Amino acid sequence: MGSLVGHVLPGLGFFLVGLWHILNHIKLHALHPNSYTAPPWFPSPKFKYLELYLIMGGCLASIAMELFIGPDRHHPFDTDGTIPSYHLRNFEHSSISLAFFVYGAFAIVLDRIRAKAQHELTQFLGCIAFAQQLLLFHLHSTDHMGLEGQYHLLLQFVVLVSLTTALIGIGFPKSFFVIFVRSLSIFFQGVWFMVMGFMLWTPGLVPKGCTLNDEDGHFIVRCSGEEVLNRAKSLVNIMFSWFLVGIAIFGVSLYLVLDKIYGKKVEYFSLESEEDQQPGGDQSDDIESQKKKCGLGGSMNFVLMEKSALLPIDMER
Structure with a gap:
């Protein structure tokens, strides 16, 4: 992360996984409203573990980019073997990716061995990944007072919803509403990641009075004064609220359309x-x-x- 591509590509991953889950959960509930039970992931028609392999592949690519491709010397450590302060964020981001990689890997293992508690354990590992994500974004080594910190603060609220609904979903797998909100929050994460990438690392989209500066190899938005910074944060808050309402409208509208399509099916x-x-x-x-x-x-x-x-x-x- 820490760049346009570093936010857009992970955001695209969350976006696609969230959309995939929204579509499949609505379809499954519309076809079988009385026997609906939410699975932790959905097999694709031609390749069963495609969703999980894509998650694992994206996580490996993210870890490689953060630790071995992105750094100037192509390794994250200093000459004495320690982690320099300007690479702490790289380790934080790669740790989040590692947690999601573990989720995908064990989801495959649990399914192949047909463990009795495979659904519960798979969702538990998903909760661990969301908890890791929330923890590291909350304790992020980047500047929490700047404009990027405001984007991360709002992102934490969305991750918290993903974590909470994932935990509730373990005990209530038949609750469509809980699973629907979880899927929509994952989708929202993807949207917000991509918005961050474009708004923070596109010079033409930086708020008035703020500039994009290179600090230790990372481009960070800095504002000229407290008033300018407060205005920029307010704009971010307004934009987040618009996206929140828009995604809520999108989710409910998608449900109405798919329920009308599949709701006439028989059970x-x-x-x-x-x-x-x-x-x-x-x-x-x-x-x-x-x-x-x-x-x-x-x-x-x-x-x-x-x-x-x-x-x-x-x-x-």
Whole structure:
């Protein structure tokens, strides 16, 4: 990070992952509103782990850029083997990427070995990544008083929402609203990262009275006085509020469109006799497995219902 490209590319990653999750969660909820359970990630149609591999690849690229490509001597350490102060931010950024890489790697491992608590553990690692991100942005070694610090402060609020909803989602995986807000907050992170990149490292977009200065190899916006700085921060606050409202409108509008498209689809429910049900046992929510059982044995009866007419049915004997 610390540059236009260093913010736009990670922002694009958050943007795409957030959008991918929003689309899939809305579709899944629209098709199966009664049996909806939020997965921590979604397999792609042709390559199952594409989402996770892209996350891991992006994290490795970010770590390489921060520690080995970006520095002038192509390594992050000083001549005596210590970390110079102007490279602390590089280690902070790469530590965030490392946490998300661990999330992606273990999500694949947990899925391949089919661990019993794979969804909970995968979401737990996602929470760790968001917590790492929030901690390091809050304790960032860059100037917290300047304009860049204001962008990072507002970003922390969005990350906090991602972390909070991710934690709540572990205990309430069937809550569409919690997962919807989490996905939208990840999407918002991506948007705000890209906005930071363009607004802080494009000279023509720097607020009036502020300039872009090279300090220890990092370009930082400095304002000429306290009044100018306060004005610049106020502009950032106004812009953030506009994006907040705009993304809320985008999320709700997208839900209405996709729900109208997929909401007319039908959902299958199995009607089992009392002899087939275990006392106190839970019926399976896996729609696909129900279809397979029907096709193999023909012992299960299915009733086709429109989603708008989903009501409890008493079976007559």
